[in-house]
Amino acid sequence: MDSRLGLPVNTLLDGSYRIERVVGSGGFGITYEAEDINLATKVAIKEYYPFDFGDRxxxxxxxxxxxRHKKTFQWGRSNFLQEARTLARFEHPSVVRVTRVFEANSTAYMVMRFEQGQSFEDWLRGLGRPPTQEELDSIVAPLLDALQMMHGENFLHRDIAPDNI
Structure with missing residues (x-):
């Protein structure tokens, strides 16, 4: 994704969140690092932005x-909002907490805790060797525990990938 498609730095969302930078993007959205100006804390904000059938x-x-993309766009936004509301119900140490959902700019946003660190993908790249079984177990066991909890609530993640762990 071209980061120029993201919201400009210092954009104020919903009167509470100041955009600091684009963290990443996928086929259905952009994730930003932002500041909650009321609480003076960092948050992550995911914006529904389906690149294949949406534009800014x-x-x-x-x-x-x-x-011709209108129905698909609206269906996707509705699903994004439903997913965000479902994720907000989960409390698990391996699941990033969704703290707020709102609509603005004709799209939808979910606000989450900002988790400092690196992705599993970046960790693997920087390791310089194959990971040990012990290292993998320390990552995979909490992930499987979180998935078991989510599946118990009839929720499928559908986006488990090294860059998203």
Whole structure:
């Protein structure tokens, strides 16, 4: 994703969150590091931005690319909001806590704790050798525990990847 598609630095969302930088992106959204200006804390904000059928307009709104994409765009936004509300119910040390959901700029946002650190993918790249079984167990065991909890609530993650762990 071209980071220029993200919201500009210092954009204020919902009167409470100041965008600091783009952290990452995927096919359905952009994740930002932001500051909660009321609590003076760092947060992560995921924006629903489906690159295949959405665009950002001059007002910073995310809109369907065309009339033929409108239904798919709206369906995706609805699912994004439902997923965010479902994730907000989970309390597990291996699941990033969703603290708020809101709509603005014709799209949807979920606010999460900002977790400092590196992804599993970056850790593997920087390791310079194959990981030991003990190292893998220390990462995979908490992940499996979180998945078991989520699956017990009939929720499927659908985006487990080294860059998302």
């Amino acid at each position: 307009d001059s007002t910073m709104s995310v809109v369907p690319k065309s009339d």
